Amino acid sequence: MFDRFFEEYQIGETWTSRARTITESDLVLFSAFSGDWYPLHTDKEWAAQSVFGQRIAHGMLVLSVGTGLTRMDPGVIVAFYGIDSVRFTSPTFIGDTLHVELEIFDKVDKGKAGLVTVKSRLCKQTGEVAVASTLRVLVHKSESTDTPTTAPLATP
Amino acid sequence: MFDRFFEEYQIGETWTSRARTITESDLVLFSAFSGDWYPLHTDKEWAAQSVFGQRIAHGMLVLSVGTGLTRMDPGVIVAFYGIDSVRFTSPTFIGDTLHVELEIFDKVDKGKAGLVTVKSRLCKQTGEVAVASTLRVLVHKSESTDTPTTAPLATP
Amino acid sequence: MFDRFFEEYQIGETWTSRARTITESDLVLFSAFSGDWYPLHTDKEWAAQSVFGQRIAHGMLVLSVGTGLTRMDPGVIVAFYGIDSVRFTSPTFIGDTLHVELEIFDKVDKGKAGLVTVKSRLCKQTGEVAVASTLRVLVHKSESTDTPTTAPLATP
Amino acid sequence: MFDRFFEEYQIGETWTSRARTITESDLVLFSAFSGDWYPLHTDKEWAAQSVFGQRIAHGMLVLSVGTGLTRMDPGVIVAFYGIDSVRFTSPTFIGDTLHVELEIFDKVDKGKAGLVTVKSRLCKQTGEVAVASTLRVLVHKSESTDTPTTAPLATP
Amino acid sequence: MFDRFFEEYQIGETWTSRARTITESDLVLFSAFSGDWYPLHTDKEWAAQSVFGQRIAHGMLVLSVGTGLTRMDPGVIVAFYGIDSVRFTSPTFIGDTLHVELEIFDKVDKGKAGLVTVKSRLCKQTGEVAVASTLRVLVHKSESTDTPTTAPLATP
Amino acid sequence: MFDRFFEEYQIGETWTSRARTITESDLVLFSAFSGDWYPLHTDKEWAAQSVFGQRIAHGMLVLSVGTGLTRMDPGVIVAFYGIDSVRFTSPTFIGDTLHVELEIFDKVDKGKAGLVTVKSRLCKQTGEVAVASTLRVLVHKSESTDTPTTAPLATP
Numbered sequence: 001m002f003d004r005f006f007e008e009y010q011i012g013e014t015w016t017s018r019a020r021t022i023t024e025s026d027l028v029l030f031s032a033f034s035g036d037w038y039p040l041h042t043d044k045e046w047a048a049q050s051v052f053g054q055r056i057a058h059g060m061l062v063l064s065v066g067t068g069l070t071r072m073d074p075g076v077i078v079a080f081y082g083i084d085s086v087r088f089t090s091p092t093f094i095g096d097t098l099h100v101e102l103e104i105f106d107k108v109d110k111g112k113a114g115l116v117t118v119k120s121r122l123c124k125q126t127g128e129v130a131v132a133s134t135l136r137v138l139v140h141k142s143e144s145t146d147t148p149t150t151a152p153l154a155t156p
Numbered sequence: 157m158f159d160r161f162f163e164e165y166q167i168g169e170t171w172t173s174r175a176r177t178i179t180e181s182d183l184v185l186f187s188a189f190s191g192d193w194y195p196l197h198t199d200k201e202w203a204a205q206s207v208f209g210q211r212i213a214h215g216m217l218v219l220s221v222g223t224g225l226t227r228m229d230p231g232v233i234v235a236f237y238g239i240d241s242v243r244f245t246s247p248t249f250i251g252d253t254l255h256v257e258l259e260i261f262d263k264v265d266k267g268k269a270g271l272v273t274v275k276s277r278l279c280k281q282t283g284e285v286a287v288a289s290t291l292r293v294l295v296h297k298s299e300s301t302d303t304p305t306t307a308p309l310a311t312p
Numbered sequence: 313m314f315d316r317f318f319e320e321y322q323i324g325e326t327w328t329s330r331a332r333t334i335t336e337s338d339l340v341l342f343s344a345f346s347g348d349w350y351p352l353h354t355d356k357e358w359a360a361q362s363v364f365g366q367r368i369a370h371g372m373l374v375l376s377v378g379t380g381l382t383r384m385d386p387g388v389i390v391a392f393y394g395i396d397s398v399r400f401t402s403p404t405f406i407g408d409t410l411h412v413e414l415e416i417f418d419k420v421d422k423g424k425a426g427l428v429t430v431k432s433r434l435c436k437q438t439g440e441v442a443v444a445s446t447l448r449v450l451v452h453k454s455e456s457t458d459t460p461t462t463a464p465l466a467t468p
Numbered sequence: 469m470f471d472r473f474f475e476e477y478q479i480g481e482t483w484t485s486r487a488r489t490i491t492e493s494d495l496v497l498f499s500a501f502s503g504d505w506y507p508l509h510t511d512k513e514w515a516a517q518s519v520f521g522q523r524i525a526h527g528m529l530v531l532s533v534g535t536g537l538t539r540m541d542p543g544v545i546v547a548f549y550g551i552d553s554v555r556f557t558s559p560t561f562i563g564d565t566l567h568v569e570l571e572i573f574d575k576v577d578k579g580k581a582g583l584v585t586v587k588s589r590l591c592k593q594t595g596e597v598a599v600a601s602t603l604r605v606l607v608h609k610s611e612s613t614d615t616p617t618t619a620p621l622a623t624p
Numbered sequence: 625m626f627d628r629f630f631e632e633y634q635i636g637e638t639w640t641s642r643a644r645t646i647t648e649s650d651l652v653l654f655s656a657f658s659g660d661w662y663p664l665h666t667d668k669e670w671a672a673q674s675v676f677g678q679r680i681a682h683g684m685l686v687l688s689v690g691t692g693l694t695r696m697d698p699g700v701i702v703a704f705y706g707i708d709s710v711r712f713t714s715p716t717f718i719g720d721t722l723h724v725e726l727e728i729f730d731k732v733d734k735g736k737a738g739l740v741t742v743k744s745r746l747c748k749q750t751g752e753v754a755v756a757s758t759l760r761v762l763v764h765k766s767e768s769t770d771t772p773t774t775a776p777l778a779t780p
Numbered sequence: 781m782f783d784r785f786f787e788e789y790q791i792g793e794t795w796t797s798r799a800r801t802i803t804e805s806d807l808v809l810f811s812a813f814s815g816d817w818y819p820l821h822t823d824k825e826w827a828a829q830s831v832f833g834q835r836i837a838h839g840m841l842v843l844s845v846g847t848g849l850t851r852m853d854p855g856v857i858v859a860f861y862g863i864d865s866v867r868f869t870s871p872t873f874i875g876d877t878l879h880v881e882l883e884i885f886d887k888v889d890k891g892k893a894g895l896v897t898v899k900s901r902l903c904k905q906t907g908e909v910a911v912a913s914t915l916r917v918l919v920h921k922s923e924s925t926d927t928p929t930t931a932p933l934a935t936p
Contacts, residue, residue, distance in 0.1 A: 018698055020191070020817060021824040021835075025337035025805035029189055029812075032341075032500035035176070035224025037332060037380075038233070044333040045409045045437050046230065055333075059236045060223050064216045068191025068817075074202065074642055077194070079244070080215045083289075086239035097825045125825050133239075174386055176505060177512040177523075181493035181649035185500075188653075188812035193644060193692075200645040201721045201749050211645075224505075230330055253513045281513050332503070337805035341501055344656035344809075347488070347536025349800060349848075350545070356801040357877045357905050358542065367801075371548045372535050376528045380503025386514065389506070392527045395554035395601075400547070445551075486854055488661060489668040489679075493649035497656075536661075542798055565669045593669050644815070653813055659800070659848025662857070670854065683860045684847050688840045692815025698826065701818070704839045707866040707913075712859070757863075 001102050002072040005142040006114030009104050017069040019099035019125070022057050022092055030061040057092040062131050066122045069100045078113045078138035086133040090124070097125040105134065113138045157258050158228040161298040162270030165260050173225040175255035175281070178213050178248055186217040213248040218287050222278045225256045234269045234294035242289040246280070253281040261290065269294045313414050314384040317454040318426030321416050329381040331411035331437070334369050334404055342373040369404040374443050378434045381412045390425045390450035398445040402436070409437040417446065425450045469570050470540040473610040474582030477572050485537040487567035487593070490525050490560055498529040525560040530599050534590045537568045546581045546606035554601040558592070565593040573602065581606045625726050626696040629766040630738030633728050641693040643723035643749070646681050646716055654685040681716040686755050690746045693724045702737045702762035710757040714748070721749040729758065737762045781882050782852040785922040786894030789884050797849040799879035799905070802837050802872055810841040837872040842911050846902045849880045858893045858918035866913040870904070877905040885914065893918045 001015040031037050036058055039046035047055040063086065092098065099122075106117035116139050122131045157171040187193050192214060195202035203211040219242065248254065255278075262273035272295050278287045313327040343349050348370055351358035359367040375398065404410065411434075418429035428451050434443045469483040499505050504526055507514035515523040531554065560566065567590075574585035584607050590599045625639040655661050660682055663670035671679040687710065716722065723746070730741035740763050746755045781795040811817050816838055819826035827835040843866065872878065879902075886897035896919050902911045 018817070018819055019823045019826065021822060023337075023804050023808055024335050025340075025803075025808040026189075028335055028337040028341070028805075029808070030220070032503070033182075033185055033189060033224075034220040035500070035503070035505055036220075036226075036228070037330070037503055038228050039230045039330055042333060043331045043409055044407065046331065058223070060216070060220045064186070064190040064192075064220055067214070067216050068189075070192075072192070072194050074195045082244060083242040084240060086242070088236055088238060095824065097823055174505070174507055175511045175514065177510060179492050179496055179649075180647050181491075181496040181652075184493075184647055184649040184653070185496070188815070191812070191815070191817055193642070193815055195642055198645060199643045199721055200719065202643065251512065253511055335805075336803050337808075338501075340803055340805040340809070342532070344659070345494075345497055345501060345536075346532040347656070347659070347661055348532075348538075348540070349659055349798070350540050351542045351798055354801060355799045355877055356875065358799065370535070372528070372532045376498070376502040376504075376532055379526070379528050380501075382504075384504070384506050386507045392556055394556060396552060398551040398554070400550060486661070486663055487667045487670065489666060491648050491652055493647075493652040496649075497652070563668065565667055650813075654844070657806075657809055657813060657848075658844040660844075660850075660852070662852050663854045682847070684840070684844045688810070688814040688816075688844055691838070691840050692813075694816075696816070696818050698819045704868055706868060708864060710863040710866070712862060 001070055001118070002076050002137065002139065004076065006107065006109070006116065006139045007142055009107055009116055009139075011104050011107065013104045015102045017071070017100040019097045020065060020069060021097045022061070022065070022094065024094045026061065026065075027055060027057055027094065030058055030064070034058065034060065036060070052091055052093075054093060057094075059088045059131065062088075062092050062098065062122055063133070065098060066100050066120065066131070069098070070102065076139055078140055081115065081136040081138050084134040084136065086131065088131055090128045090130055092124065092130045096130075098122050098130060110138070112141065114141055157226055157274070158232050158293065158295065160232065162263065162265070162272065162295045163298055165263055165272055165295075167260050167263060169260045171258045173227070173256040175253045176221060176225060177253045178217070178221070178250065180250045182217065182221075183211060183213055183250065186214055186220070190214065190216065192216070208247050208249075210249060213250075215244045215287065218244075218248050218254065218278055219289070221254060222256050222276065222287070225254070226258065232295055234296055237271060237292040237294050240290040240292065242287065244287055246284045246286055248280065248286045252286075254278050254286060266294070268297065270297055313382055313430070314388050314449065314451065316388065318419065318421070318428065318451045319454055321419055321428055321451075323416050323419060325416045327414045329383070329412040331409045332377060332381060333409045334373075334377070334406065336406045338373065338377075339367060339369055339406065342370055342376070346370065346372065348372070364403050364405075366405060369406075371400045371443065374400075374404050374410065374434055375445070377410060378412050378432065378443070381410070382414065388451055390452055393427065393448040393450050396446040396448065398443065400443055402440045402442055404436065404442045408442075410434050410442060422450070424453065426453055469538055469586070470544050470605065470607065472544065474575065474577070474584065474607045475610055477575055477584055477607075479572050479575065481572045483570045485539070485568040487565045488533060488537060489565045490529075490533070490562065492562045494529065494533075495523060495525055495562065498526055498532070502526065502528065504528070520559055520561075522561060525562075527554075527556045527599065530556075530560050530566065530590055531601070533566060534568050534588065534599070537566070538570065544607055546608055549583065549604040549606050552602040552604065554599065556599055558596045558598055560592065560598045564598075566590050566598060578606070581608055625694055625742070626700050626761065626763065628700065630731065630733070630740065630763045631766055633731055633740055633763075635728050635731060637728045639726045641695070641724040643721045644689060644693060645721040646685075646689070646718065648718045650685065650689075651679060651681055651718065654682055654688070658682065658684065660684070676715050678717060681718075683712045683755065686712075686716050686722065686746055687757070689722060690724050690744065690755070693722070694726065700763055702764055705739060705760040705762050708758040708760065710755065712755055714752045714754055716748065716754045720754075722746050722754060734762070737764055781850055781898070782856050782917065782919065784856065786887065786889070786896065786919045787922055789887055789896055789919075791884050791887060793884045795882045797851070797880040799877045800845060800849060801877045802841070802845070802874065804874045806841065806845075807835060807837055807874065810838055810844070814838065814840065816840070832871050832873075834873060837874075839868045839911065842868075842872050842878065842902055843913070845878060846880050846900065846911070849878070850882065856919055858920055861895060861916040861918050864914040864916065866911065868911055870908045870910055872904065872910045876910075878902050878910060890918070893920055
């Protein structure tokens with residue numbers, strides 16, 4: 001998706017990624033990396049007693065996988081400005097296969113760069129949305145690409 | 157922080173976590189897990205030409221580390237409802253040491269459970285804020301803890 | 313467990329951890345990290361011919377998981393002095409869920425710090441003990457906590 | 469070392485392994501796998517204030533690496549019976565290179581198999597001992613090798 | 625590169641990938657995954673005595689990284705047929721940054737699919753070639769893409 | 781296999797390794813490390829529609845595992861010269877168990893070292909060959925072992 005300069009995005013455009021199956025190994029690897037061993041993700045017995053009846057993936061695991069599924073060409077992105085309205089809408093179970101659906105929602109000229117607002121949905125093989133969020137990404141304008149990353153980060 | 161039932165949280169309370177140094181190994185591991193090999197995180201030569209002058213950690217890496225630094229006792233959390241207003245405010249470099257500062261911002265009784273809104277800041281050893289965000293977490297009320305996880309997830 | 317100063321431990325006190333399911337992924341990750349690819353842990357066909365009839369977790373994997381399940385607050389522990397009488401008493405299979413049970417067995421004042429002896433048992437969801445051992449840990453006394461780690465390591 | 473049947477070991481025999489450098493990446497990987505993020509291993513700032521002046525490797529990391537450095541031929545070992553007198557005698561820093569020195573200390577005929585007691589020392593490039601311990605391993609006798617693993621595990 | 629059907633490749637076409645810095649962490653991770661702990665890759669002291677004067681990356685690590693740097697669109701590749709003439713021509717040190725240069729060398733119509741022969745060079749930031757090889761990949765023809773993977777693998 | 785000096789190899793000699801089961805975790809780990817997330821290896825739904833009917837291991841994963849299964853004694857190998865005629869002859873599925881069969885095919889005296897050509901086959905528990913290749917390895921002669929690695933790498 002992030003394969004073009006600011007001028008080239010059209011509001012309403014959509015893009016769909018390849019997919020990736022979330023395995024038991026992914027739950028272990030993400031627990032290990034993040035240090036979040038909450039039993040709903042890592043204790044089979046405990047999770048069996050929960051409302052889900054089984055282990056579910058960490059919300060942040062799903063968001064992280066989403067960034068890897070999104071195409072980002074070097075030299076296009078200035079900075080990852082922020083994320084809004086992240087909602088974990090349905091659980092991701094071991095064996096679910098996720099892909100990303102993006103839609104250009106808004107674009108604002110910021111002078112040397114442009115702020116692109118994208119609606120992102122991580123969807124399962126069933127069509128259900130696992131996580132919905134709104135990404136805000138600063139992208140280069142066509143005339144400003146001599147330096148790979150030039151803009152300051154967001155102010156909180 | 158998430159070590160108590162809904163009734164016990166006080167608006168304005170704060171909590172500070174232990175810290176973790178972000179290493180070159182963390183950047184490699186997160187690139188590998190997420191599949192996000194954007195050169196600003198993984199190509200030393202490219203990053204040296206960027207405005208940062210060096211590789212920086214993925215925003216989602218920093219957010220993920222934050223969840224592992226936060227204390228979450230089994231049986232307290234109903235569901236991770238969502239995140240709002242994530243802003244990447246300063247870059248995390250290799251060798252920076254991050255900790256989490258949380259503040260209870262709001263609490264709303266939702267009947268069988270309660271929605272706690274927490275301002276979260278991931279801070280560096282210098283005091284700078286790397287990422288600021290607002291977490292929304294459903295927590296159990298003291299009378300409802302017989303089932304570990306009982307509430308539905310958020311609707312987007 | 314290691315959340316208090318030397319004076320506060322009572323001989324006979326017990327503590328139980330959260331649990332973690334040992335997955336096939338854990339066996340692969342520990343083989344990889346340690347470099348111990350003994351076929352009883354990594355070769356499904358070979359293990360099927362063994363007395364266990366299937367792959368079992370490395371003894372050291374189980375011990376290592378035990379340290380992560382144990383609560384250790386920064387500023388309490390001076391040094392991990394040693395371990396005695398480690399006995400691998402029943403095999404941990406893929407899918408078993410382990411927790412730690414600790415009991416304060418002895419405490420000896422060593423002047424500036426105190427030596428706490430703890431009986432540790434890594435137990436399965438069935439109640440069986442997977443590994444039993446005796447840990448010896450030097451912990452701070454309440455008046456000596458200004459420096460995080462102050463005592464020399466053990467002499468063999 | 470564990471490349472022969474019970475009858476072939478001589479008390480007093482010694483064996484030296486290849487070596488492996490312990491990197492910052494190893495500390496991150498072991499923290500992640502074990503879940504032990506104690507700041508002495510993972511927080512550069514905190515460790516700088518400790519008596520060691522820097523991060524040190526987890527004791528269990530060093531023990532685990534030791535098992536991978538030890539040669540264990542399939543079909544020789546019946547079971548890893550236990551470990552005694554583990555003493556962490558000097559810290560392992562990032563960049564230290566460890567090898568294993570083993571010495572056959574005792575052997576006892578147990579009927580269908582034999583119990584071999586081995587003194588193990590994990591040594592640094594400087595010659596210092598990082599960890600000393602006593603391993604107890606059940607090994608096959610030459611006539612009993614038709615089944616890969618035949619003996620029960622230890623009773624605690 | 626593998627983003628088009630058989631008919632669309634032109635002999636002599638070239639393609640250059642993004643780059644990735646090979647870190648100490650990569651050497652540890654690949655040693656762990658592959659089980660190849662040869663001291664030239666993993667023992668800093670031993671490697672310092674070698675003709676290279678330091679640790680070097682595994683040849684297979686470099687080849688593996690090359691596959692990840694190459695763009696492969698789903699639905700284009702039928703099968704990875706084989707590799708010829710792999711030559712490790714200069715060592716990859718910790719800190720070197722690698723990219724892939726591909727050149728279409730030959731294409732042969734195989735009926736339902738086509739065999740594309742590609743000269744691949746993994747190059748360092750200095751321009752030196754780390755590994756040269758010849759890849760043989762079966763790719764779909766434009767009329768045959770309804771099934772994602774349809775051809776048998778190579779016969780040796 | 782690479783446990784002797786050049787003079788000691790006999791053309792026609794064979795050697796068989798221990799075996800390792802390829803797990804779902806291995807596919808995830810290798811996708812992550814290499815960056816090759818081609819859906820035939822990582823998307824369960826996509827792979828189910830392929831001619832294989834399920835996910836298969838990366839060819840380079842299998843080759844990499846082969847190097848770890850091969851015994852290589854420090855001080856024997858001068859350099860990994862190259863690989864020829866790699867052919868991926870049958871798919872490796874999750875749960876397959878691989879071992880290496882090597883045969884000394886040729887040896888050429890190169891003055892200070894010798895070039896040993898080895899036919900390598902990675903075989904499954906069924907006896908099928910997963911990958912066949914020809915390895916070219918420079919090994920020390922018995923009189924030249926004072927320096928661990930002395931010869932230049934191959935010229936392409």
